Amino acid sequence: MRSVFGLVLIAGLALAGFAVYMVQGRMAVYQSALAEERAGRNEVATVPVFVATRTLAYGERLTAEDVRAVDWPMNAVPEGAFVDANVLFPEDQRDPRYVRRAMEKDEPLMAIKITEPGEEVGVISRLERGMRAFAISVDVASGVSGFLRPGDHVDVYWTGDVDDSRGEVTKLIQTRIKLIAVDQSASKDETETRIARTVTVAVNPQQVAALAQAQSTGQLTLSLVGFDDETIAEAIEIDQRMLLGLPEEAPQQVRQDQPMPEERVCTIRTRRGAEVANIVIPCTN
Structure with a gap:
């Protein structure tokens, strides 16, 4: 009984060793293939390019909060794009930049789309x-x-x-x-x-x-x-x-000694039998 148990144990150890050997072989083949693939693949070089963090409208003042740097393929950087923060916002220049052309979020900033420091974009910036x-x-x-x-x-x-x-x-x-x-x-x-x-x-x-x-x-x-x-x-x-230099016209005043115009009285004459009477009526002219 013990001999049978020993044979089974030896067979199990042999199978386990064989499995480990096969796994190691496959890992070696995979690592070799991976190394060959990496060696044959060209790594893409990148450079930081500044893009808009939000939609920028014409005439807006550009601030540091409006831009961020992202990795951009070096062989595909747009002409005029900003890759240096000191160029975009010079430390010795306090005059602001303004947006000359509207930009969408994550769109690269280019020199043609913004003004030079201190340059005015138009009436709206004034x-x-x-x-x-x-x-x-x-x-x-x-x-x-x-x-x-x-x-x-x-x-x-x-x-x-x-x-x-x-x-x-x-x-x-x-x-x-x-x-x-x-x-x-x-x-x-x-x-x-x-x-x-x-x-x-x-x-x-x-x-x-x-x-x-x-x-x-x-x-x-x-x-x-x-x-x-x-x-x-x-x-x-x-x-x-x-x-x-003409003198001011003095307002006309009524003189105190000037007689007041008499009030006009209009009448009509009417006969009543042998008597003639004057009756007061409204003046019409």
Whole structure:
């Protein structure tokens, strides 16, 4: 009985050893094939490329929270893409960048889609919080002969008729409002003098209403303010009498010694038998 048990044990050990041998052989073959496959495969080199973390609209200010770096195949990096954070946001440059072309989430940032630091994308980037853009029609006279440039400050005068005997009146209605565009140009670097048809100013909503009312009821004239002139013009209003130095007309007064006009009495004469009587009636003329 013991001999049979021993033979079974020896046979089991032999089978287990054979199984281990087969497994080791197969593992060796698998590892060899894996090593050959890795040796024959070319590893793809990547480079960090900055993409948008959200949808970016035209005119938005670009911040560090709006971008993130992702691994991008080096042989497929789009032309103009940003691969260096110091190039995208220079440490020595505090001026912001703006979105020039709308971008979707995870879309690579490229130089053509955003402005240079400090470069303005257009009128929308010049509007501060709470301000609105308003266009004023001008000509060679009211537009200071074409010397207006985006970034200048102007005073606005209104000329029109008022409901009294003074005739036309010219009044200063807005002081030191900022120009943000001349015609369709918002560039400050233009040096050529040109006669504009419209200028766009940055004003608050109350000023928008005032300028709209003034432009629809009279003529607006712009007066250029000096570059470093911080003075605020006083309230100015000139009518024709003040312009020509004519005295004010004194209001007509009734003299105390002037007799009051007699009240008119209208009558008709009627006969009653032998008597003639005068009857008072309303006057018709």
